[in-house]
Amino acid sequence: xxxxxxxxxxNKLAEARQILGAKGIEIDHLDMEYEEPRxxxxxxxxxxxxxxxxxxxxxPLFLEDAGxxxxxxxxFPGPYSAWVFRKMGYQGILDLLKxxxxxxxxxxxxxxxxxxxxxxxxxxxxxxxIAMQAGGESGFGYDPVFVPDGYGETFAExxxxxxxxxxxxxxxxxxxxxxxxxxx
Amino acid sequence: xxxxxxxxxxNKLAEARQILGAKGIEIDHLDMEYEEPRxxxxxxxxxxxxxxxxxxxxxPLFLEDAGxxxxxxxxFPGPYSAWVFRKMGYQGILDLLKxxxxxxxxxxxxxxxxxxxxxxxxxxxxxxxIAMQAGGESGFGYDPVFVPDGYGETFAExxxxxxxxxxxxxxxxxxxxxxxxxxx
Numbered sequence: 001x002x003x004x005x006x007x008x009x010x011n012k013l014a015e016a017r018q019i020l021g022a023k024g025i026e027i028d029h030l031d032m033e034y035e036e037p038r039x040x041x042x043x044x045x046x047x048x049x050x051x052x053x054x055x056x057x058x059x060p061l062f063l064e065d066a067g068x069x070x071x072x073x074x075x076f077p078g079p080y081s082a083w084v085f086r087k088m089g090y091q092g093i094l095d096l097l098k099x100x101x102x103x104x105x106x107x108x109x110x111x112x113x114x115x116x117x118x119x120x121x122x123x124x125x126x127x128x129x130i131a132m133q134a135g136g137e138s139g140f141g142y143d144p145v146f147v148p149d150g151y152g153e154t155f156a157e158x159x160x161x162x163x164x165x166x167x168x169x170x171x172x173x174x175x176x177x178x179x180x181x182x183x184x
Numbered sequence: 185x186x187x188x189x190x191x192x193x194x195n196k197l198a199e200a201r202q203i204l205g206a207k208g209i210e211i212d213h214l215d216m217e218y219e220e221p222r223x224x225x226x227x228x229x230x231x232x233x234x235x236x237x238x239x240x241x242x243x244p245l246f247l248e249d250a251g252x253x254x255x256x257x258x259x260f261p262g263p264y265s266a267w268v269f270r271k272m273g274y275q276g277i278l279d280l281l282k283x284x285x286x287x288x289x290x291x292x293x294x295x296x297x298x299x300x301x302x303x304x305x306x307x308x309x310x311x312x313x314i315a316m317q318a319g320g321e322s323g324f325g326y327d328p329v330f331v332p333d334g335y336g337e338t339f340a341e342x343x344x345x346x347x348x349x350x351x352x353x354x355x356x357x358x359x360x361x362x363x364x365x366x367x368x
Contacts, residue, residue: 038220038267076271080264083222087260088280095280096272 001180003113004061006030006053011140012064012169019170023177030061042067042079043110043121050112050119060115062176066169068093068107068142070130072100081142090134090145103130107146109168111176120179124171139163185364187297188245190214190237195324196248196353203354207361214245226251226263227294227305234296234303244299246360250353252277252291252326254314256284265326274318274329287314291330293352295360304363308355323347 005016005027017027034053039045046065054061067081073096077084084092097103109124128148136144136156143155148166155163164170189200189211201211218237223229230249238245251265257280261268268276281287293308312332320328320340327339332350339347348354 036222038222073276074271076268076276078271080267083264084260087258087262092257092260092280095282096276098279098282 002026002028003180004028004030004057004059006032006034006050006061006063009140015164015167015169016064016173018164019173020177023181025177025180030057034063036065039079040075041110042108043112043123045079046110046112047119047121050114054114054119060113062111062113064109064111064169064172066107066109068105068146070097071104072097072102085141090142093130093142093145094133097130103132104128105130105146107142107168109172111169111172113176113179120176122172122175122179124168124173124175126166126168126171186210186212187364188212188214188241188243190216190218190234190245190247193324199348199351199353200248200357202348203357204361207365209361209364214241218247220249223263224259225294226292227296227307229263230294230296231303231305234298238298238303244297246295246297248293248295248353248356250291250293252289252330254281255288256281256286269325274326277314277326277329278317281314287316288312289314289330291326291352293356295353295356297360297363304360306356306359306363308352308357308359310350310352310355 003025005013007013008031013029020027034049037045037048042065046063050063067078069075069078105128107126111122113120126148128146131145131147131154134144135154138158138160139156146155147153187209189197191197192215197213204211218233221229221232226249230247234247251262253259253262289312291310295306297304310332312330315329315331315338318328319338322342322344323340330339331337
C-alpha cells in the first residue's frame with residue numbers, strides 16, 4: 001500500500017515513514033502548499049485541509065496538524081504552534097511561563113486521511129509539562145521543553161526510538177494504520 | 185452613501201462610524217462569520233477575506249484586519265494579534281519582552297473594500313514602542329501597552345478623540361473614504 005503524505009516538515013516525514021513503514025505502508029512525499037483554515041482545534045483544521053487538498057489531487061493522502069497546548073496560557077500556542085515557534089522558538093514559551101503556577105501541557109496530533117470515501121481524522125495526545133529549562137538536541141520544535149508524564153527527560157533528551165514509541169504523532173498514525181489495514 | 189462593515193468588534197465599529205460618519209458615509213453592521221485565511225500579512229488576509237465574503241453577499245462591504253508587529257519578536261503577534269490577545273492578554277507581550285533590547289513595534293491596519301469592481305486594500309500604520317508597563321483604560325486590545333512615536337502615553341491613556349485622529353485604523357479608513365468619495 002502506498003499513500004501520499006502532504007507535509008513540508010522533513011522530521012515529520014521521517015517519523016511517519018518509520019512508523020507506517022513498519023506496517024508495510026509506504027509513503028510518497030507530497031510537498032506542496034495547501035490552504036489551512038484558522039481554528040482552535042487541530043482536528044478541525046486537519047479535516048478541512050485534507051478535504052481541500054484531496055479535491056485537487058484525487059489520490060489517497062493524509063496530512064497532520066499538531067500543536068502544543070499549554071494550560072496556563074489557555075491553550076497557546078495550540079493550532080499556531082509552528083508559526084509561534086518560527087517567531088520566538090521555545091524560549092518564548094519559557095519566558096511566558098516564568099512565575100506561572102502550572103506548567104501542564106499536552107501535545108496533540110490530528111492525522112486526516114482522505115480518499116474517495118471522504119475524510120477520516122485520527123488523534124493522538126501526550127500529556128506532560130513544560131520543563132524549567134530546555135534540554136536535549138534530538139527531535140524538533142518544542143521537543144527540548146516538553147517532558148511527557150512518567151519520564152524524567154524532555155522529548156529532545158530521549159532516544160529517538162523511545163520518543164517515537166510514545167509520541168502523539170505515533171498514536172495518531174497507528175490509528176490511521178489500523179484503519180487502512182482493516183477498514184470497517 | 186451606505187456601506188456594510190463586517191466585524192465582530194464593537195470598538196472597531198464605533199471607531200469606523202465616527203471616522204467615516206464625519207465624511208457622510210453611513211455604516212451598516214454585518215456581524216457574520218467569514219473565512220479568514222492564514223498569512224503573514226494583514227493586507228493579504230483582508231483582501232482574500234473580503235473577496236470571499238463579497239462573493240456571497242454581493243453588496244459593497246469592507247472589513248479590516250489589523251495587527252501589532254513587534255520587532256524583537258519577529259513580527260509576533262502580527263496577523264494573529266486578536267487570537268494571541270484572547271490567550272494571554274497584553275501581559276504576555278510584556279513577559280516576552282523582558283530583557284529584550286528593542287521594544288520597537290508598529291500597528292498596521294488593512295481595510296479591504298469590495299464591490300462589483302473588485303477588491304481594494306487601504307493600509308494605515310503607526311510606529312511606536314511597547315511600554316515597560318501597562319497604562320490606561322481607554323481603547324481595547326493592546327492599546328494599554330502601545331506608545332506611538334511622539335507621544336508620552338499609551339493609546340489607552342490618550343483621549344479617545346486623539347487616538348482616533350492618529351490611529352492606523354483612522355489612516356486606512358481615511359484612504360477608503362478618499363477612494364469612495366472621489367474614485368479615479
